[in-house]
Amino acid sequence: MNMLDVTHLSISFGGLKAVDDFHINVKKGQLYGLIGPNGAGKTTIFNLLTGVYKPNAGSIVLNGNNITGKRSIDINKAGVARTFQNIRLFKDLSVLDNVKVGLHNNNPYSTIEGILRLPRYHKVERKMDERAIELLKVFDLDKYCHYNASNLPYGQQRKLEIARALATGPKLLLLDEPAAGMNPNETAELMDTIRFVRDNFDMTILLIEHDMKLVSGICEELTVLNFGQVLCQGETAAVLNDPEVIKAYLGE
Structure with a gap:
């Protein structure tokens, strides 16, 4: 069964058909x-999949459920999480609290319980602390849990953003240029991290990336987009060797 089925998806801005x-x-x-x-x-497309934009036409089906046009918060609760090309952490919050932001979807307590620090508030906070530390250990970030997110090196901030996305309990993880700004060693480590997440969190991953070494190293299939339309789809090696793809994307 497919995790994601998208058909005839289109959107225009001021008469310009972006997709x-x-x-x-x-x-x-x-x-x-x-x-x-x-x-x-x-x-x-990522903004359409996550409800930031509503399509003019087409459908988005997640794990058999139609999520077309739903609000971002409802799509997130349905099981879609994302990272961003430009890192969007809460940089003045601790590493631990950044992950806990993602956990609040599944560990609610009322406003009154929070304000009055009632027993349920403390119980839920302890549970979230434990789960956040578990996620941070996956990325070897638990030792930095009390650091401000802004104090982490760039590559670790990328990992923290993935950890926060995983905290929402997604079925589908969207990674928007996860290797952007990374050096080759950080990119190689990131590839291992993405594989680990897929294999150990029962995760489906769709990623946007310009680093062809990363793309060819971890992606099983590709879709190539050009001027808002699908240019080519299929197994990674075949797509990257397609003459039209080379002409349009690789510039050769």
């Missing part, structure tokens, strides 16, 4: 790549 008849099918547990030149519409 036109986009389609993609991502299997459960798959590591799938979405690539294309700058301005091809990749981030717009």
Whole structure:
């Protein structure tokens, strides 16, 4: 069964069709790549998948459930989480508290319980602390749990953003240029991290990336986007060797 089925997805801004008849099918547990030149519409698609934008046409089905046009918070609760090309951590909060932000979806307590620090508040906070530390250990960040997020090196901030996304308990994880700004050693480590997340969290991952070494190293299938339309889809090696892809994207 597919985790994600997108058909005939389209959106226009001021008469300009940013995404036109986009389609993609991502299997459960798959590591799938979405690539294309700058301005091809990749981030717009992520914004459609997460409810930031509402499509003019088409459907988005997550694990058999239609989430087309739903609010971002409802799509997140349905099982979609994302990271961003430009890291969006709460940099004045601790590493631990950044992860706990993601946990609040599944560990609610009332406003009154929080204000009055009632027993349920303390019970839920302890539970979230424990779960947050577990997630941070996955990324070897638990030793920095009381640091401000802004004090982490760039590569570790990237990992923290993934940990926070995982805290929401997603079925589908969208990674928007996770290797952006990383050196080769950090990128290699990131590849191992993404594989680990997929294999150990029963996760389906769709990623946007310009680093072809990362794409060819971890993605099983690719969709290439050009001017808002699907140019090519299929197994990674075949797509990257397609003459139209080379012409449009790799510039060769």
